[in-house]
Amino acid sequence: MMGSLILRTAARFLLPLLLLFSLFMLLRGHDEPGGGFIAGLIAAVAFALYLFAFDAARTRQLLGVDPRLLLGLGLLAATVSGLPSILLGEAFFTAIWWPIDVPGFGEVKLSTPLLFDIGVYLLVLGAIMTIVLALDEAEEE
Amino acid sequence: MLLAVLSGFILAACAPWLTRLLGDRAGWVLALLPAALFVYFLSWIPLTAGGAAEVVHYSWIPGLDINLSFLVDGLSLLFALLISGIGTFIIIYSGGYLHGHEYLPRFYGIMFAFMAAMLGVVLSNNIISLFVFWELTSITSYLLIGFNHEDKQARWCALQGLFVTVAGGLALLAGLIMLAGAGGSFELSELLNSGDVLRDYPLYTGMLILILFGTFTKSAQVPFHFWLPNAMAAPTPVSAYLHSATMVKAGIYLMARLNPGLGGTDQWLYTLGLFGAVTMFTGSFMALRSTDVKAMLAYSTIMALGTLTMLIGIGTEAAIIAALAFLLAHALYKAALFMLAGGLDHETGTKNILNMGGLRRLMPVSFITACVAALSLAGLPPLFGFIAKELMFEATLHAPAIATVTTVLAVISAIMIMAVAALFALRPYTGKLKETPKQPHEAPPSMLAGPVVLAALSLVFGVAGFLPVQGILHSAVAAVHGSPLEFKLYLWHGVNTPLLLSLLAVVTGLLVFAGWDRVLAVYRRLTFIDRFGPERGYERVMAALVWVAEWQTRVLQNGYMRNYLITILLTAVALAGGTFFIYTGNTVPFGTVDITFYEAVIAALIIAGAIVVSLMQSRLGAVATVGMVGFGVALIYVLFSAPDLAITQIMVETLTVILLVLVLYRLPRFLNLSSTAARIRDALVALLFGGMMTVLILAVLDVEVVAPISDQLVAWSYDEGHGRNIVNVILVDFRALDTLGEIFVVGLAAIGVYAMIRLRAEDKRS
Numbered sequence: 091m092m093g094s095l096i097l098r099t100a101a102r103f104l105l106p107l108l109l110l111f112s113l114f115m116l117l118r119g120h121d122e123p124g125g126g127f128i129a130g131l132i133a134a135v136a137f138a139l140y141l142f143a144f145d146a147a148r149t150r151q152l153l154g155v156d157p158r159l160l161l162g163l164g165l166l167a168a169t170v171s172g173l174p175s176i177l178l179g180e181a182f183f184t185a186i187w188w189p190i191d192v193p194g195f196g197e198v199k200l201s202t203p204l205l206f207d208i209g210v211y212l213l214v215l216g217a218i219m220t221i222v223l224a225l226d227e228a229e230e231e
Numbered sequence: 232m233l234l235a236v237l238s239g240f241i242l243a244a245c246a247p248w249l250t251r252l253l254g255d256r257a258g259w260v261l262a263l264l265p266a267a268l269f270v271y272f273l274s275w276i277p278l279t280a281g282g283a284a285e286v287v288h289y290s291w292i293p294g295l296d297i298n299l300s301f302l303v304d305g306l307s308l309l310f311a312l313l314i315s316g317i318g319t320f321i322i323i324y325s326g327g328y329l330h331g332h333e334y335l336p337r338f339y340g341i342m343f344a345f346m347a348a349m350l351g352v353v354l355s356n357n358i359i360s361l362f363v364f365w366e367l368t369s370i371t372s373y374l375l376i377g378f379n380h381e382d383k384q385a386r387w388c389a390l391q392g393l394f395v396t397v398a399g400g401l402a403l404l405a406g407l408i409m410l411a412g413a414g415g416s417f418e419l420s421e422l423l424n425s426g427d428v429l430r431d432y433p434l435y436t437g438m439l440i441l442i443l444f445g446t447f448t449k450s451a452q453v454p455f456h457f458w459l460p461n462a463m464a465a466p467t468p469v470s471a472y473l474h475s476a477t478m479v480k481a482g483i484y485l486m487a488r489l490n491p492g493l494g495g496t497d498q499w500l501y502t503l504g505l506f507g508a509v510t511m512f513t514g515s516f517m518a519l520r521s522t523d524v525k526a527m528l529a530y531s532t533i534m535a536l537g538t539l540t541m542l543i544g545i546g547t548e549a550a551i552i553a554a555l556a557f558l559l560a561h562a563l564y565k566a567a568l569f570m571l572a573g574g575l576d577h578e579t580g581t582k583n584i585l586n587m588g589g590l591r592r593l594m595p596v597s598f599i600t601a602c603v604a605a606l607s608l609a610g611l612p613p614l615f616g617f618i619a620k621e622l623m624f625e626a627t628l629h630a631p632a633i634a635t636v637t638t639v640l641a642v643i644s645a646i647m648i649m650a651v652a653a654l655f656a657l658r659p660y661t662g663k664l665k666e667t668p669k670q671p672h673e674a675p676p677s678m679l680a681g682p683v684v685l686a687a688l689s690l691v692f693g694v695a696g697f698l699p700v701q702g703i704l705h706s707a708v709a710a711v712h713g714s715p716l717e718f719k720l721y722l723w724h725g726v727n728t729p730l731l732l733s734l735l736a737v738v739t740g741l742l743v744f745a746g747w748d749r750v751l752a753v754y755r756r757l758t759f760i761d762r763f764g765p766e767r768g769y770e771r772v773m774a775a776l777v778w779v780a781e782w783q784t785r786v787l788q789n790g791y792m793r794n795y796l797i798t799i800l801l802t803a804v805a806l807a808g809g810t811f812f813i814y815t816g817n818t819v820p821f822g823t824v825d826i827t828f829y830e831a832v833i834a835a836l837i838i839a840g841a842i843v844v845s846l847m848q849s850r851l852g853a854v855a856t857v858g859m860v861g862f863g864v865a866l867i868y869v870l871f872s873a874p875d876l877a878i879t880q881i882m883v884e885t886l887t888v889i890l891l892v893l894v895l896y897r898l899p900r901f902l903n904l905s906s907t908a909a910r911i912r913d914a915l916v917a918l919l920f921g922g923m924m925t926v927l928i929l930a931v932l933d934v935e936v937v938a939p940i941s942d943q944l945v946a947w948s949y950d951e952g953h954g955r956n957i958v959n960v961i962l963v964d965f966r967a968l969d970t971l972g973e974i975f976v977v978g979l980a981a982i983g984v985y986a987m988i989r990l991r992a993e994d995k996r997s
Contacts, residue, residue, distance in 0.1 A: 135886060220982070
């Protein structure tokens with residue numbers, strides 16, 4: 091399935107923008123509308139657009155890794171984010187914050203909820219791409 | 232103490248690797264752990280003298296009163312010593328028995344996990360952690376019984392053992408929770424001191440039935456005894472360990488442990504006393520019927536378990552002393568006998584006692600050891616088994632209410648067990664040498680160490696009865712009785728009724744032994760045992776379970792999406808709507824709603840979309856119209872300032888369209904298959920559900936039961952969660968554990984979909 095020239099050109103330009111936007115949504119999610127779930131959906135839509143414009147093989151190539159790996163990494167990151175609190179003697183999933191001052195940028199709030207949110211992001215992206223790619227490839231066969 | 236219990240689990244994790252590293256010496260080296268534990272537990276003996284108990288406490292889940300607390304007193308120490316002591320020899324023995332076996336590393340792993348679980352059961356003070364260890368023994372023993380997993384029969388037997396013991400385990404859990412509720416504590420050390428409260432508990436009988444269901448299944452009491460002989464499908468070291476000295480003793484342990492708390496009532500006496508006596512009789516009756524050496528021993532184990540249950544039920548001072556002496560005697564001789572049976576099997580290649588004979592020249596050490604251990608089994612002087620049996624007769628003769636029944640059954644059992652002991656010790660070794668599948672020779676040292684030491688201990692304890700008493704039995708009796716008792720154990724009690732009963736049993740038993748071939752012929756005619764035994768009941772129950780499962784799968788999982796939806800929606804209407812109607816009746820408190828112009832327009836759009844989609848004749852059009860409904864909902868979210876929800880809704884709508892487009896190509900041409908009646912039915916269900924939701928939401932607007940939680944969440948969000956987006960703070964911080972569960976569901980769903988798509992694609996190709 092190859093899309094039209096217009097779609098392909100648009101997809102090429104939109105993909106990096108959408109991905110950037112998804113990262114933006116991910117990182118600002120704690121204060122403004124956004125978050126890992128929404129950002130993951132946006133990233134998945136970006137890749138899905140690319141899939142429609144080109145094909146499954148090229149989308150896989152662009153992703154670089156098997157989406158199932160992203161899925162697993164997401165679950166791993168989310169689970170691991172619960173562990174530091176145990177080491178500090180707190181209950182599982184107690185949020186830990188490490189605010190860092192980056193010169194010329196301002197305060198960056200590193201935290202376990204951020205890692206958790208990244209996990210959610212990777213999982214959503216991985217789960218949707220797993221299904222979408224599998225459907226598309228099954229159709230081609 | 233924590234390390235002592237958990238070290239088995241740790242070693243279980245490294246055992247497979249260590250076994251490969253150590254090669255042939257693995258058995259001897261790995262046995263160092265149980266040996267070290269044995270020494271460690273020995274060092275506790277002085278602390279428990281005179282019935283003293285120590286509680287060692289480690290927090291686990293303090294919020295739920297679940298702790299890894301350990302109770303060390305005579306009873307738990309006696310069991311811990313048996314588990315670690317016999318465990319040492321079993322590990323050594325396994326190295327010889329399973330020499331060169333492909334799965335030996337795995338075997339050691341499971342074995343150590345089992346040992347640790349067993350130690351956990353007998354040492355736990357917290358009843359919930361006791362239950363956890365209890366179930367761990369069921370699971371590990373399942374793996375051990377089914378160790379020869381390529382053998383269908385072994386798998387079946389393992390599953391049977393698992394089902395029976397785990398069914399009992401569930402009942403036990405309920406019983407233990409009731410126990411905690413009645414006694415107001417999860418700690419055994421406190422529960423056992425509030426025996427009067429427990430016995431006066433209004434639901435005492437129900438609680439007792441639940442707990443005993445757990446212990447009876449675990450300890451193979453009639454009518455649940457059938458799994459134990461089948462468990463002989465396991466390699467012999469497993470049988471020797473699990474089914475003589477440990478696993479099945481877990482139930483006995485728990486009954487003995489709870490005796491000060493629950494014992495002393497009529498229910499206790501009759502249930503334990505009678506079930507125990509019948510089990511004792513059944514075990515010995517079936518043992519005499521067997522020609523397979525392992526089955527013979529398995530049934531005699533059932534006899535011993537019945538005896539122990541009966542004695543705990545009788546609960547007099549004499550009975551408790553007898554129970555603990557019998558327990559020790561049985562563990563010593565039975566482990567030895569099982570290991571010897573394994574030796575016979577290993578060296579001759581057959582388990583059938585009819586095919587063996589004249590082995591005494593070839594296997595002299597085995598022969599002598601077998602004689603000593605069998606003397607203890609038969610209860611003959613000067614072995615420790617004799618003392619135990621005399622005590623048992625003494626206890627049954629003076630039992631309250633059920634003395635006649637128990638004594639008669641005890642004597643009959645003793646006769647048959649005498650014959651079985653003689654058969655086991657003499658039949659394979661005496662007479663003419665018979666042709667066997669393998670050329671027999673003496674078993675290797677690793678397989679003789681255990682039997683020789685354990686049989687020797689039976690002899691030493693018999694001659695010097697004060698040794699075990701001073702050592703451990705005194706404090707163990709104190710723990711079971713609830714207060715210390717003074718007693719001494721001698722071989723010679725003078726001429727009294729127990730001695731005469733023993734004499735009767737020995738003489739008659741030897742007569743039975745002499746005429747065993749004729750006895751067997753009689754047994755062969757009793758085919759009803761196989762046709763109507765409780766094992767048939769188990770098979771019926773399992774078949775019924777499968778039948779019900781198939782039936783309800785056919786009904787519920789019928790493969791029609793619309794049926795699933797109708798079921799779900801109607802259930803919701805019935806439950807939520809019904810409840811709503813019951814509480815409000817006809818006076819529905821409708822809230823007044825101000826509707827703005829925008830809201831009305833969006834609502835109209837959504838409704839229009841819903842109507843159009845149900846009339847649409849093309850799939851692509853339906854997809855687009857469903858999208859209209861979805862985007863309308865997103866707009867409502869925007870109006871009510873829920874931007875996160877709106878964005879999510881829009882993204883999900885977009886992805887739904889993408890997925891539908893991908894699937895659309897794969898669907899057959901659009902067809903209208905449903906009849907008009909079906910469509911009217913569907914419309915009614917939809918209207919009913921929609922109507923209920925509308926009424927419900929209108930009513931909710933007017934009712935405020937408690938203050939909404941959102942104000943508090945807003946306040947916490949920035950101070951505690953360092954974020955202004957409350958939705959996100961809740962998702963990733965306040966309720967992160969819930970979110971974790973949800974993303975696991977998403978992940979699993981994706982894997983499930985992936986698997987289905989790939990499998991179908993592969994099906995097509997092949």
